[in-house]
Amino acid sequence: MRSKGERLRRRRSAGSRLSTGSASELQQYSELLHASPTNPYAPFDSKIDWEVARWAKLRGPGSNAMTELLKIEGVCDSLGLSFKDTDALNRMIDNLPGRPAFKREEVVIADEAFEVYHRDVIECIRALYGDPEFAKDLILLPERHYADADKTIRMYSDMHTGKWWWNTQKAVERETPGATIVPVIISSDKTQVTLFGNKTAYPIYMTIGNLPKEIRRKPSQGGHVLLGYLPTTRLEHIVNKASRRRTLANLFHSCVSRILRPLKKAGEFGVPMASGDGIYRRLHPIFATFVGDYPEQLLVTGIKTGECPKCPVPHNELGEYGDRDKLRDIEQVLNALSSITDGNPLVFVKACAAAGIKPVQHPFWEGLPYVDIFQTITPDILHQLYQGVMKHIISWVTKACGAAEVDARCRRFPPNHSIRLFTKGISTLSRVTGREHSQMCQILLGLVVDVCLPDGHSTATLIKAVRAILDFCYLAQYPAHTDETLNHLDEALQQFHQAKHIFVLLGIRSDFNIPKLHSLLHYIASIKCFGTTDNYNTEYTERLHIDFTKDAYRATNHKDEYPQMTKWLTRREKVLRHEKYIKWRVAGCPPPDVPQTDGMPDPRDLGSRPHLRMTRHPTVKAVPVSTVKLQYGAQFFEAAFARFVVQYHEPRWTAFQVEQAAANIYLPFQRLPVFHKIKFWIKDPFHRGLGSETSDAVHCSSIWA
Template sequence: MSTRQIPCPYQDSGCIRRFKREGDLTWHVTMMHWKAGQSVASTPTVGNLPSPSPGHSPPPNYLNQDIPPEPSNQRKRKTRNYHPFLTGEHCDAEGRPVTPDTPPPPRGPLPNVWNLFQTEVQLQLADFLYCKVQMSQSDIDLLMELWALAAAQSESSSPFSDHNHMFAEIDNIRVGDAPWQCFETAVPDNPGPNAPEWLSRSYQVWFHDPNTVIRNILDNPDFAQEFDTAPFVPLDSNDTRRWSNFMSGNLSWRHATKIYEDDPSTEGSMLVPIILGADKTTVSVATGNAEYHLLYLSIGNLRNSAQQGHRNGVIPIGFLAIPKGMTIPVICHCPDGHFRRCIYDLAAFIADYPEKVLLAGISVSSWCPKCTSQPSNLDQISPRRSCEHTAVLIEQFSADNDVLWNNYGIANQNVQPFTAHFPRADIHEMLSLTFSTKLLKELSKTTLSSEGKTRADEIMDDIDAQIAVTPPFPGLRQFPQGRRFKQWTGDDSKALMKVYLSAIADYMPESIMKCLSTFMDFCYLVQRPTLDETTFKEVQTLIDRYHHYREAFHMSGVREHFSLPRQHSKPWRRSNRYNALSQMLLINQRLDKLDVTPALDPFDAGVEDMGAAGDEESLLGEVKLAKTYERSYPTDISLLSRYLNQPNLESLACFFLYEQLNGEPPPPDYRNEDLPAIGSIVRVFHSAVATFHAPSDISGTHGMRRERIQATPQWYGYPRYDCVLSVESEEKGFRGINAACIRLFFSFQYDNVEYQCALVHWYKRHSRTPSDVKTGMWVVEPHYHNEEPFMAVIHLDTILRGAHLLPVFGLTAIPKKLHFSQSLDVFTAFYVSKYADHQMNEIIH
């Protein structure tokens, strides 16, 4: 096939670079997220998107009944309506007010944690043995003995004498330290003859001092740009109310108002909403059952991107007593370097349903811990529970526990929630809503059971085979045995759900598939970092759609109700299983200490496919070649074409270079001699790294995420050529994007300018709309011209990020010897997965 027949579908890379970096419509969702928390003074005009309007109107009353309207003479001067009383004003270390323009006091030099180690080798070895390979104590001792034996010949020594020496050096790290403490509960003197066994035992309670934990979070300079000091109401350029970070919510505003009304002397203080989370896990490894209840703490001042960054923004504490700071402000050092008077507030509690039952003091008979709906009809709209309402019920029916149990689900009138002793805290308000994507797997399995056991088992075997050959994707684990493995974790369930719909699509009725895909859409939509009134309308549409299609389960007799399973995991195996809790807490504490040390870049080493990009600016996105090129390839473009058996590589690269130099493709009647020649050294790379803003996913403190895009003939023994999304036009969603399979990453120079490129095989869409009725996903197929792959060389600036293509399997049995590395070459049609991660869900629509 001649080069003339393979035109590049793009304009020059400068145009595409503007699409990505100046915020064109392809990036409109991400761009708006990036701009969401910025004031007019700090927000530039970006590309085709207008800057946020400096004016706004009061929030809609039906959404913000507790938020007073802003004075009309101020509405044109800001895009945020801040709380008028708890404003987070600066003060000095003694709590005395300072003027707003007073610079923060200089931070003292951070302690050099590396000085605690005698050499850099000690530091790196401790991180390697304790964090990466998790070597046992006896193996550490053996390694040090062998090291010392070898070192004796050169009159040196091993880095550590034994494991105790290494542990002691780790324990000496004191940056942000909040050591674990422990106390033991007392056994009641006279528990009574009929008292349960658990009442006659003492228990160890391990905890971090919450005041220390909160102060450490507030004093962390990593959060300086991801931190809100006062409740606020953000509006976009159309004066539409938005919700993004915790301090933009109604609860923060309402509680700040209540604090000021109760004590006007708190004016100017900074509200610090405390977000708690609980989890229970049962460990059983041949030694019996052991239950552990973990309690986590964060603060609502941290923005979503900081919470996702996993930089000690969420800390296990294990204990609740916070005697100071909930009624009288305390002086805290904040991430931006300023001191502020802070007042703590119990704001939210995140837990699974069993923990919610215990916290709310309701029965375990499927009652809702937030409202009074009957278990038999949870779709009914009912009043929210409250501590005051529960107290009235207990007083009214104190002589009849059956009424409390049967009509209101109150388990014990003598048990009070822990929030009863905290100001402004109502456990029913604090409890967050949760949902589980594992529900899809259980529902589909139950649906197939209606086919009869033999046929259902055959179908499940087919589904397992399809899941096993799913092409790899950064951060997504493979399932070589499908969904049949013994020990599940929450991450396993989430990963499986990203590929599950495509595997079951041809075995499920259309109405049930629409129900399941709607549920998935709902899960992704409500987890976006920024929501607005339009989003809430979309959420309501999905809820209505879900309830409509859910009737298919009832009509077929498959299900009568839905359940919410729970899953947990713990670092149990590194302990010696005897009094394991203290060992597990110490292990976690040491891991946190080592986390402050510099680590090797896993992306440069090629070990990991994806992860957080910690400290980059909030750029919209970029793709760069790996730092190391492959030295085994020819460096001449002609020789490389023959070596790779890609005869059109040279002509396509010259075609690409003409476009770069002239800003447009060559004329239709061009000759190969008209194209510029590539005479420089050509370097080949086996991967590239995409960095982009994705605050809903695992990301760094600025909401940045990285993923590695592979194009290598050897990846764990098999070839791997990933797919990508490439910007084509200004149209929204996938209509302005093309999918392609990367066949080669390479670079060359022309007139001292480096061009980073990719050779790609294009896919083509089936239609202008998502063409699969059951899943609501786009379908593409490999593009061929005259029976030859339709290929092109494109600039890396045109690549948005990686794409996950899932085969359209059909009902044909999967060959037993088919490997997932072959799937992109074997199947003829693919779903463009919108469930690969949250950012993909926003892009692919």
């Protein structure tokens, strides 16, 4: 179905090319490398030389252990290695071309200097946009998708199907026709890097909406870039807590402003950049969405704790079903922020208070073009739904039904496909993860069916409330939405608000003024603006902490760690980039569509994964065939097994031929091992090429079990 994005391109030449036929990114890499015409592995002498280097940087032990291995007599000579220790290997890798290097800067706040390590954001965008593996997948123009031939039912999926890209494209086209929008997606979150103690890191990540969400949400695809590390100081020397909070907020915005400052000019006037196929376009990188949990959202927007970071609803009305499309007035906020230039601090503080924000000095988004910071705040499935709303609902249900009854019902659940059994109950669990809350949601409705509530209250209202919020939870995670499914999402939220009073009648709640519960009102507007929620789920960036922060910290000596972490990450990226180049050289053509990861099986290489997986040892050993027939219900086991043997050897035979041959099959055993669980994967029946499969499991047990 033709989209209106195509008509926009013809009318305004949006996304037009500046030049064609330029050298691709890999060709430019080859020139920078001064590549050898005969040795594709250069600067490494041979394939084994490169393979050992790659293993040492991506999978190998620490630097000292690697040096000790190489110093064993005969190892280097036997393998023909060009490096004798880790320092020599590091010097070879440091000379390879790579992504933009990290730089250290000092930010002075309250007469105190803080270190911030960051990269050039424009060069990071250039690296992502120019990656040859993403060239065929890049999205250059907004589109309108419809679910019907009459184009009356709008469909939303990827970011380019939402209204924000469409509206921004038209706004930029009015000033500079022929523009290509690059939606910049920023995420930041503190993370613990040690199991004991209190050592934290504060990474900030970036990706671009031109990459399909199937690429952005998989860390193995390399669709995210680490922009830098922000200071993690607590400013404990500032005794006044309010002053400390203001200083921390100013420190955050000052650091992020330093990192994102190049987006102001580039977003307004554009920057020529080449995609991986060598085609140049004028790109306008524009800050589109911020992905973060509730504290990060408040820090970014400058809103007080306990309030909504998107709309001006009072705190005592957060629990009501209200206007879901109303946002804070960005013009009023910008005018209040500009009053700081008057030189009167009291006027600035009062203006910010009237606008409903904290008195933050020059937030990082203040001068960025085409940015409404309250619109950029997006839903968060992990922290808002599972770790927020559903966490509260599970707690309320446990109090309503009684912890002992809930745990007893959990223990009575029979085995089910892809459902976790909480054999010890859920009331005593501590430090519950988002995945565990998701697993609890799968059985939550079964926990409240026919339960006896105190004081004779109706169970029907409780079931209605639980079912409505579960409907909302699962509808909100649809990978594609239409106007009709969004109406169902809204209806589910309305039904929950109509039935939530049951928790008040049971004495569990007195009000529902919870910011995360209120945030559910904004899901529909965000989906219409930026596409479905799997475009900006914090679950993806939480996974990035492992690769970009935790593993990097473990590779240091834990003293003055940031220079070591940035150097470790830079070398790792160079090795991965050189691997792509080698495959391109060895194949004699552009690199394959399937990206290479750091040694792990690629998630899109579905043919390499076995579609059945069983435990190494059977559940029960040496079970007689007669027992299999009687106690496991496999009454026709011998006949079915005989047909399987024939079909395995002669897969093209007809059913009649198989039956005839199976009659002559003799089973040379009377006992066999039995597995009570088999895990398997199902391919996408629609062949959409999303690179994912559905996992499931088969459970069986003896009638005596």
